[in-house]
Each structure stands twice: as C-alpha cells, then as structure tokens.
C-alpha cells in the first residue's frame with residue numbers, strides 16, 4: 058500500500074526585498090511520519106513554517122494540504138483545516154491561566170457561539186463544560202494538570218514549551234509543526250521530549266514536522282529530513298544519508314567555525 | 319469548583335439585596351444623593367464597555383465619547399415630545415422625521431445602543447487594523463468628527479445649542495436595571511471560552527491566529543458590543559442630566575471613563591465596578607473644592623479646575639506606581655467569600 | 667477669488683502652517699525616539715503662550731526678556747515631564763506611557779485653569795507688529811510675514827542640531843534602535859531629555875507666536891492645534907523632521923484654502939484634519955512614510 062501524502066510544498070519561495078530567505082523548497086510529507094527541517098541559524102526554516110501556516114504569503118510556489126491548495130490562506134483557516142504550530146520563541150497567552158490557554162485552542166472546534174453564552178443556553182453550557190474537561194485531559198497528558206490555575210507566564214521554561222504543544226493539540230490538528238521545541242533544554246530533557254513527541258504522534262494520530270537547529274537532536278526521531286542553508290535545500294533524505302552528506306557537514310562546519318570565533 | 323446552582327442563588331440574592339438598597343435609597347435619599355447613585359450606575363456601564371474593548375481585547379480605543387454622543391442624541395430625539403422639539407429647534411426646523419420620531423424610553427435606549435453599535439461596526443471594520451497608539455488617535459479622531467458633525471447638522475441635533483429639558487425617565491430602577499444587564503452580559507462573555515479568545519488576542523495576536531481565531535472578526539465583535547453599551551450609557555446619561563450639547567462629548571468624557579477603567583484594573587470587571595463607585599463619589603466630593611464654601615458669612619472661594627487636577631494626578635499616580643490598578647486582573651468570586659467563611663468555621 | 671485675496675489667504679495659510687510645523691516637530695522627534703504620542707505637547711504649547719502673558723502682564727518684564735525666559739522655562743518643563751511621567755515607563759507596555767501622557771496633558775490643562783482661570787486673557791502685543799503694511803493691494807500684518815520667517819530660521823537651527831552635532835547623531839541613533847544605542851554607550855536619557863527640551867522650546871515659540879496672531883489665551887487653546895500638528899506629523903511621516911514641516915505647512919494651507927473656497931464648510935474645519943488622518947491611516951496603517959514593523963515569529 059502506498060502511503061498517503063498529507064502535506065506537500067512545491068517550489069516554495071520567499072523573498073524579503075533582495076534577500077531570498079527560502080528558495081524553491083519542495084517536500085512531500087507522508088501521513089503519520091515524523092520529519093525534520095534542519096539547518097543553521099537564519100537558514101529559512103521558520104520562514105518555511107510561516108509560509109505553510111499562512112503567516113506569510115509565499116513569493117512563489119504552492120502549499121498543498123491533503124491535496125487541497127492552501128497557499129495564501131490566512132493562519133486561522135489553515136489551523137481550522139488541521140495544521141497547528143508552535144513558535145520558536147514561546148508565545149503563550151501570558152495573562153491567562155494554563156487551562157485557559159488550552160481552552161483557547163479548543164475554540165476553533167467549538168460549535169456554540171458567543172450569543173448562546175449570553176442567553177445561557179444549555180447547549181452552550183454543556184459544550185463549555187466539555188471543553189474544560191477536554192482541556193484538563195490534555196494537561197494531564199502533558200503533566201501540567203496541577204498547574205491548571207496558574208498564570209501561563211509564571212510557568213518555568215520547560216512547562217511553557219509543553220503547554221504550547223498542548224495548546225496546539227487542542228485545535229485537533231492532523232499535522233503539527235514544531236519550531237525548535239528543544240531550544241534551551243539540556244540533553245536529557247531533549248531526549249525525554251523527543252520520546253514524548255513520538256508518543257503523542259501515536260496517541261493523537263499526528264504527522265509532525267520538526268524544526269531543529271542542532272542536527273544531533275533530531276537524528277533519533279526523524280524518519281526523513283530536509284536540510285536548508287541560506288534558503289537553499291542542500292540535502293534531503295533519511296538521517297543516515299544526511300549525516301554522511303558532505304554538503305551538510307560543510308554547512309554545519311561553517312557555523313561551528315563562526316560559533317567558535 | 320463551586321456548584322453552579324449555588325452561584326446562581328448567590329447572584330440572585332445579591333441582586334435582591336441591591337434592590338432592597340435601591341428601594342431604601344429611593345425613599346430615604348435626597349435628589350442629590352440619588353443622582354450620585356444614578357451616575358454610578360451609568361459609569362459602571364461605560365467602564366465595563368471600555369474595559370471589554372481595551373482591558374480584555376487589548377484595543378486602545380479613545381472613541382467612547384463619540385459612541386456616547388450617538389446614544390444620547392438618538393435617545394433624546396426619541397423621547398422628547400413633538401411639542402418640545404418644536405420649541406427647541408428655533409434656529410432651523412428639525413427634519414420631519416426627527417420632529418415626528420418618538421418611542422417609549424426602553425425602545426429609545428435600545429435604539430441608542432443599536433445605532434452606536436452599528437456605527438461601531440462600520441467604523442471599527444477599517445480602524446481596528448491599526449495598532450496601539452494609531453488606533454487610539456484614530457478613534458479619538460472619530461469621536462471628534464462625531465462632535466463636529468453634531469455641531470453642523472442643526473436640523474437633527476439643534477447644533478451648538480443642543481437639547482434642553484430631555485425627559486428624566488432614567489430613574490434609579492432603569493439605570494441599575496441596565497447596569498445589571500450590562501454586567502450580566504459582559505461577565506458572561508468574559509467568563510466564556512469566547513472571552514478566553516479575546517484575552518488571547520490581547521496577549522498575543524500571532525499565537526491567537528495560529529489557534530484558529532479569526533482575530534479581525536472577534537476584535538470587531540468586541541468593539542461593536544462595547545460600542546453598544548457605550549451608546550446605552552450615553553442614552554441613559556442624556557435622560558439623567560436632561561441637557562446635552564456637543565461640548566458635553568469632548569475628549570474629557572472619554573478620559574473620565576478611561577481613568578475609571580485604568581484605576582480599577584485593565585482586565586478586571588470587579589475593578590471597573592469598584593472604581594466606578596469610588597471615582598464617581600470622589601468626583602462629586604471634589605465638586606465642593608470648586609464651588610465657593612460659606613462658613614457663616616465668611617466665603618472661601620472655590621477653585622475651578624481643581625477637580626480635574628486632583629483626578630489627573632490620581633491617574634498619573636496609578637499608572638506610575640500601581641500600573642495594574644486596584645484589582646490587577648483579579649475578579650470577585652463567590653468562592654472567595656465562601657472560602658473566608660469556611661476558614662472561620664474551621665478555626666472554630 | 668481675486669489675486670489679492672488669494673495672496674492674503676496664502677500668507678495666512680503659511681502663517682498657520684508654520685505654527686503647526688513648529689509644534690509638529692516636537693511630536694515627530696519624540697515619537698521618532700520613544701514611539702510615544704506626547705499628548706502633553708499641546709499643553710506645552712499653551713503654557714508657552716501663557717508664560718509671556720505672565721512675564722509681561724503680571725511681572726512687568728520687558729517683552730523680549732519675557733519671551734526668552736518663557737521659552738526656557740517651558741523647555742525645562744518639557745524635560746521635567748519626561749523625567750517624571752515617561753522615563754519610569756520606558757519598559758512598560760506602550761499604552762501605559764500613552765495613558766501617562768494623557769494624564770499629564772489633563773493635569774497641565776487644569777492646573778492652568780486653576781492658576782490662570784478659564785477666562786480668556788488678552789495678550790500684550792508690541793505695537794510694531796500690529797501696523798498694517800500695504801504691499802500692492804495686499805494688506806499684511808508684519809506678524810504674518812514674521813511668523814513664517816522666524817519658524818523657518820528655527821527649523822534650520824534644528825536641522826543643524828540633528829544632522830551636524832554629536833547630540834543630533836545620538837538622537838538619530840536612538841530613533842533607529844534604542845536598545846543598541848544603550849549598549850553602544852549613547853547617553854540615552856540625556857539625549858531624550860535634550861529632545862524634550864528642544865521640542866518643548868519650539869512648541870513654546872509656536873505658542874507665543876500663536877498668541878500674537880490670534881490674541882487670546884485660554885487653558886484649552888492647545889488642544890486643537892496640538893491634535894492638528896500631530897496629524898501633520900503623521901501625514902508627513904512621523905519621525906521625519908522635514909516631513910513634519912511639510913505636513914504642517916500643507917495642513918495650514920489646505921485648511922485656510924478649503925475654508926476660503928467653500929465658506930459653507932467652515933463649521934467642519936476642525937474635523938478636516940481628523941478625516942485626513944483617518945483616510946491616510948486606512949491607506950497606510952503606519953502613516954505616510956512610516957515603515958511596517960513585521961512581527962518576528
């Protein structure tokens with residue numbers, strides 16, 4: 058049986074003035090896989106996410122989700138279609154509680170409307186209650202249920218990262234984009250996180266595209282990866298072939314040289 | 319978590335207590351103190367509506383006076399008798415439809431709110447794309463345009479002369495009735511998941527978009543609801559003070575409401591209610607400073623302007639030293655009160 | 667419209683416009699550096715006008731000395747406002763500083779009512795400014811000529827400061843990137859104070875000339891010119907001094923000419939600027955010359 062393609066990009070290109078941040082990015086992502094987008098800082102990874110999730114309208118190229126063209130669709134509709142994302146620098150609703158953050162994620166699937174709330178209709182009361190229940194359930198999966206009533210911005214860093222993923226899952230996505238989820242974590246935490254990502258893939262029947270800037274981190278989880286450097290796709294393939302690819306080594310060596318200087 | 323039923327009962331009981339207090343106030347308080355109570359009710363409505371727009375949705379709007387003006391003029395035109403209007407429009411005759419228009423007080427107030435909401439919708443659609451301070455200055459501009467307009471369409475608004483002798487239907491029951499309605503409406507919204515999405519938009523727009531929220535639509539909705547209640551507040555105010563003219567709807571009016579909301583705490587309805595009470599009383603009390611005081615034959619001259627000096631100093635003080643206002647983003651909950659009693663009980 | 671009338675209106679527009687421009691410069695400089703709409707600027711303008719009234723009518727100083735002292739005092743006040751009401755809020759959300767600015771504006775306005783009373787005051791005008799001269803068919807007050815010339819000189823001085831001095835370099839650095847300026851050792855707070863001083867001095871000068879041209883003082887006299895000047899700054903591209911000058915002159919001319927051409931619209935005169943503002947913001951949400959700051963995700 059041939060696996061089904063869930064997301065496809067064709068010649069995706071983003072130019073900012075004279076700078077081509079992403080140039081001709083082509084990818085086919087199969088349903089149920091965990092794949093990675095790696096590359097040094099400034100390579101254009103986040104820009105790819107922004108184009109896929111509708112934050113940027115690509116200068117060129119197409120994004121297809123489950124066969125439908127979603128190029129240039131606004132972010133909230135992309136989310137409704139089933140694509141959720143996290144952000145590289147955590148973006149929580151800082152003044153809301155942890156529970157509220159997740160409940161906001163549930164809103165996109167909510168059927169009853171604000172005026173039903175005002176009219177105190179039973180259907181709305183029931184749904185609101187169900188949403189709170191569901192959100193608590195999600196928090197439990199992420200080990201955050203004891204923090205449900207805390208303000209999101211008061212959480213420790215690691216918990217904030219997890220909350221952001223929990224919130225994204227509340228939108229009931231089929232496709233999840235994680236932008237450097239392991240940023241700022243030590244190797245042990247990173248390992249746990251990668252295991253956890255594999256678990257939620259099973260539990261929520263997800264396909265996951267993962268950005269990582271440190272190549273070693275994702276070697277273990279990703280089944281397939283793309284390597285960007287200065288916007289260009291310099292390599293594509295399973296982890297083993299990427300590891301051995303001289304172009305990739307060169308790109309990363311260049312970066313290490315800069316980091317060491 | 320507390321039983322929903324118990325909460326509802328508590329709310330009903332609180333309303334009953336308020337009603338009893340109003341009943342008492344009506345028979346025992348003089349006209350002056352009753353007027354202060356009325357002003358409190360109207361200020362609560364106005365503060366709640368601005369807090370919904372600014373404190374909960376994060377849209378820095380300075381256009382409240384404009385929406386209030388719309389509500390006030392609409393309501394006044396509808397409740398003044400044709401004979402009254404005949405007398406008022408001396409410089410230029412009113413348009414026939416203005417002359418003929420008439421409606422019962424409730425309808426007039428609702429109409430004031432609805433027209434303000436409609437204008438809010440139309441104005442908000444383009445303006446709400448602006449961020450922060452540009453939105454502030456643009457909405458302020460909107461309110462000024464409304465005022466200039468009121469000055470220049472004498473066949474509807476009677477120009478600079480405005481209206482006098484607007485029937486004083488807005489008694490304590492109407493005002494507090496509307497106040498409770500606004501409170502109920504906005505509390506329901508803010509405590510629902512819809513309210514959570516507004517909070518999300520306020521805290522982080524891109525993240526809210528990524529959560530599937532149609533930001534523009536929700537901002538507009540919040541702005542329209544806020545405009546509606548600003549219109550209601552304006553309508554009640556017109557009937558309460560019986561005289562309106564374009565000068566009444568200067569930026570100062572918006573400033574007063576903004577002051578209440580900031581002092582109470584952006585994002586706290588409890589804060590808005592408490593600050594409305596405190597600041598309305600404070601402002602009335604400060605009136606003494608501005609009027610001459612007689613002690614026997616001796617006259618202490620009043621100091622005009624002193625009221626707003628104190629008032630603006632208070633605002634500065636709060637924004638500089640206690641930016642979160644009285645309540646921060648906290649709200650009153652029955653659980654607290656109950657928790658207090660419980661703790662007492664356990665000690666025994 | 668006769669030729670003489672046209673020139674007359676042109677001169678009036680130029681006078682009004684250069685007064686707007688002087689105020690607009692203060693708005694634009696402060697916005698450029700702090701991204702703050704300094705609502706109190708219109709009260710600085712008003713107090714500039716009052717300072718001369720105070721000096722000449724109440725303390726009986728000679729007019730030129732009263733003007734000089736007035737401008738200096740008001741400039742100092744501008745610096746004080748920044749120190750007390752804005753500097754503590756540098757790291758706060760932007761709307762906090764804006765609310766603080768609105769608070770200061772109301773405070774100064776009402777303080778003026780307390781001190782000077784709300785009753786409009788007459789201003790002393792040196793007689794040589796009031797003698798009408800005839801140039802061909804055009805009747806001109808020396809003032810009408812003096813105001814644009816003086817404003818022009820002040821602006822030249824300002825442009826010299828901003829582009830040719832070290833302090834000016836600092837100002838430009840801060841308006842580009844305040845964080846980096848801190849780390850580069852630019853004395854940020856001192857330069858911001860200087861900016862408030864210069865902006866306030868120009869507003870005071872504008873207030874004084876305004877009071878000569880439209881000789882009545884009122885505590886609320888700053889509100890409308892203040893808003894209009896701010897709008898002029900937005901129209902010209904906020905942050906740019908040349909833009910503020912062009913915007914101010916343009917607004918003054920448009921206002922006078924529009925009312926002269928369509929006298930029936932005179933009542934809408936004060937709304938014109940706001941309509942212009944909203945129109946421009948709708949076409950370009952960050953003002954005519956403003957750059958869009960993308961949300962970095």
Ligand SMILES: Nc1ncnc2c1ncn2[C@@H]1O[C@H](COP(=O)(O)OP(=O)(O)O)[C@@H](O)[C@H]1O
Nearest residue numbers: 073078096097098099100101102103104105960
């Ligand atoms: N909104 C934008 N405007 C201009 N340039 C941008 C924008 N977003 C990203 N860039 C540029 O595009 C390049 C790629 O950035 P990004 O996608 O964030 O890299 P990565 O996520 O791989 O570290 C960088 O040079 C960055 O400065």
Ligand SMILES: [Mg+2]
Nearest residue numbers: 102103104145
């Ligand atoms: Mg990135």
